[in-house]
Amino acid sequence: MIAPSPQDSAAVIARLEEAVAHIARLEQEAKTALYEEKNEDAYRRRMREKALFVAGLPEALAACLADAPADLRARIEPALNRFAHRGREALSLDSVFYMSALLYPASPVPGGPNKLELLIRTLKNSSR
Numbered sequence: 001m002i003a004p005s006p007q008d009s010a011a012v013i014a015r016l017e018e019a020v021a022h023i024a025r026l027e028q029e030a031k032t033a034l035y036e037e038k039n040e041d042a043y044r045r046r047m048r049e050k051a052l053f054v055a056g057l058p059e060a061l062a063a064c065l066a067d068a069p070a071d072l073r074a075r076i077e078p079a080l081n082r083f084a085h086r087g088r089e090a091l092s093l094d095s096v097f098y099m100s101a102l103l104y105p106a107s108p109v110p111g112g113p114n115k116l117e118l119l120i121r122t123l124k125n126s127s128r
Contacts, residue, residue, distance in 0.1 A: 009068070009072055009124075009126075009127040010127075011064055011068075012064055012068050012072065013120055013123055013124060015060075015061055016061070016116065016119065016120050016123075017120060019057060019060070019061075019116060020116050020117055020120065022053060023050055023053065023054070023114075026046050026047075026049050026050045026053065027046075027050065027100075029042075029046045030042075030043045030046035030050070030100070031043075033045075033046060043096070044096050047096050047099035047100050048091070048099060050100075050102060051087045051091045051098075051099040052091065053087075054083050054084065054087035054090075054102050055084045056084065056087075057080045057083055057084050057087075058077065058080045058081055058084050061076075061080060065077065072123075076123070079115070079119050083102070083103060083116065086102055086103075087102055090102055103115045103116050
């Protein structure tokens with residue numbers, strides 16, 4: 001299999017990075033709500049927004065991926081679908097804990113990358 005060119009993956013990586021930034025903002029707003037404002041309802045709302053966003057990643061990136069080479073799509077779409085599935089599970093369980101843990105490995109390292117960030121790293125390394 002031939003690795004996609006940097007141009008092929010640049011737009012997809014940029015959209016994924018935007019998603020990472022949006023998720024980080026929601027997580028930071030949630031932490032502020034819970035720890036500084038002592039507002040559990042606001043925390044829950046932000047975690048729900050995060051889960052909804054993660055659940056919608058495949059649809060949010062569909063147009064961008066439609067123009068990507070098939071081999072690049074084959075590497076990204078399964079991951080996005082797994083993330084979305086877990087987002088929908090968190091919502092159906094209505095579990096704030098599960099929502100907060102979305103995208104993080106089973107044994108997360110504080111300040112370490114989440115699974116979406118790891119996907120981006122893999123894509124960047126393979127397009128060099």
